[in-house]
Amino acid sequence: MAIEVFAPAKINLTLHVTGQRDDGYHLLDSLVVFADVGDTVRVTSADRLSLDIDGPEAGGLDAEPDNLVLRAARLLAPDRGAAITLTKRLPVASGIGGGSADAAAGLRALAQLWDMSLPEPEQALSLGADVPVCLSAMPRRMSGIGERLNPVPPLPAMDILLVNPRVAVSTPTIFRTLAEKNNPPMERDLPRWRDLPDFAGWLANQRNDLALPAIAQQPVITEVIDALSEAGALFAGMSGSGATCFGLFSPDHPPAEPVLRRRHPDWWCARGRVL
Ligand SMILES: C[C@](O)(CO)[C@H](O)COP(=O)(O)OP(=O)(O)OC[C@H]1O[C@@H](n2ccc(N)nc2=O)[C@H](O)[C@@H]1O
Ligand SMILES: Nc1ncnc2c1ncn2[C@@H]1O[C@H](COP(=O)(O)OP(=O)(O)OP(=O)(O)O)[C@@H](O)[C@H]1O
Numbered sequence: 044m045a046i047e048v049f050a051p052a053k054i055n056l057t058l059h060v061t062g063q064r065d066d067g068y069h070l071l072d073s074l075v076v077f078a079d080v081g082d083t084v085r086v087t088s089a090d091r092l093s094l095d096i097d098g099p100e101a102g103g104l105d106a107e108p109d110n111l112v113l114r115a116a117r118l119l120a121p122d123r124g125a126a127i128t129l130t131k132r133l134p135v136a137s138g139i140g141g142g143s144a145d146a147a148a149g150l151r152a153l154a155q156l157w158d159m160s161l162p163e164p165e166q167a168l169s170l171g172a173d174v175p176v177c178l179s180a181m182p183r184r185m186s187g188i189g190e191r192l193n194p195v196p197p198l199p200a201m202d203i204l205l206v207n208p209r210v211a212v213s214t215p216t217i218f219r220t221l222a223e224k225n226n227p228p229m230e231r232d233l234p235r236w237r238d239l240p241d242f243a244g245w246l247a248n249q250r251n252d253l254a255l256p257a258i259a260q261q262p263v264i265t266e267v268i269d270a271l272s273e274a275g276a277l278f279a280g281m282s283g284s285g286a287t288c289f290g291l292f293s294p295d296h297p298p299a300e301p302v303l304r305r306r307h308p309d310w311w312c313a314r315g316r317v318l
Contacts, residue, residue: 057072058282063225073184077177094128097129113122140283144177196233204271204290206271257285
């Protein structure tokens with residue numbers, strides 16, 4: 044039996060860093076969505092645990108024991124076997140949760156293969172702060188260090204363009220170089236957005252507190268955000284700790300993607316729909 048689970052890209056539309064715990068982890072308040080752009084995890088029965096990686100972004104990763112898909116398998120059942128194939132389409136270390144999305148998809152696929160229940164969010168968190176939200180794979184307001192998940196008001200339909208300037212960014216380094224750790228959260232109750240322009244206007248007044256330290260390390264991020272705005276995005280920003288940026292578009296007015304691709308042939312670029 045083969046089971047295939049899609050691992051959608053995670054996008055932090057907002058990312059407010061509101062404090063730091065004694066163990067060094069940061070407290071967040073983030074509006075997280077997913078896109079129909081992502082990796083695929085496929086599992087089949089086998090005596091021992093193995094991982095193959097293929098796909099256009101496979102070069103960025105080795106099938107080492109610390110691969111998050113293998114760590115997810117061992118968390119679920121330390122001694123069981125399965126042959127896992129990871130098709131990698133999301134750039135590695137790019138702020139769109141690739142590893143966490145793969146871990147969550149791996150947990151789903153293997154829980155089905157092995158007829159087990161999924162781990163609790165606290166357990167999933169031990170694989171990575173983004174794993175609980177990736178397990179939900181729905182728009183969520185994420186807080187705590189990533190373990191508290193709340194529903195959000197209905198979002199308008201939107202298309203998304205993801206662009207990565209092909210620079211890898213280390214999440215711990217960006218958190219470490221963030222100057223101010225105690226920033227205000229989003230408003231207590233999120234508004235009921237009328238439509239996409241209303242939502243984009245609201246986003247323009249929110250923040251990604253990791254953008255400044257990420258831009259200090261990789262100034263090209265500013266160029267990416269500008270290019271997305273030039274391509275007609277109603278709102279453009281950076282996801283997670285970068286360097287991937289996103290532009291939001293009305294489904295009726297698709298982005299000027301060919302122009303962007305022509306001007307920046309080296310950048311990774313993927314267009315999709317917000318799920
Ligand atoms: C930046 C985000 O992508 C926003 O969604 C996440 O908070 C990061 O999630 P992730 O990559 O799954 O993070 P982890 O693998 O758990 O942590 C990587 C490193 O980032 C830092 N980290 C991560 C999450 C968090 N709330 N506070 C932190 O300070 C820690 O130094 C940690 O060692
Ligand atoms: N299946 C995987 N896919 C991607 N990275 C993985 C995977 N397994 C382990 N890793 C390691 O995890 C690190 C972070 O990669 P990932 O792509 O999850 O970062 P990210 O997109 O910045 O995530 P986030 O948005 O959650 O911060 C990489 O340096 C990589 O070596």
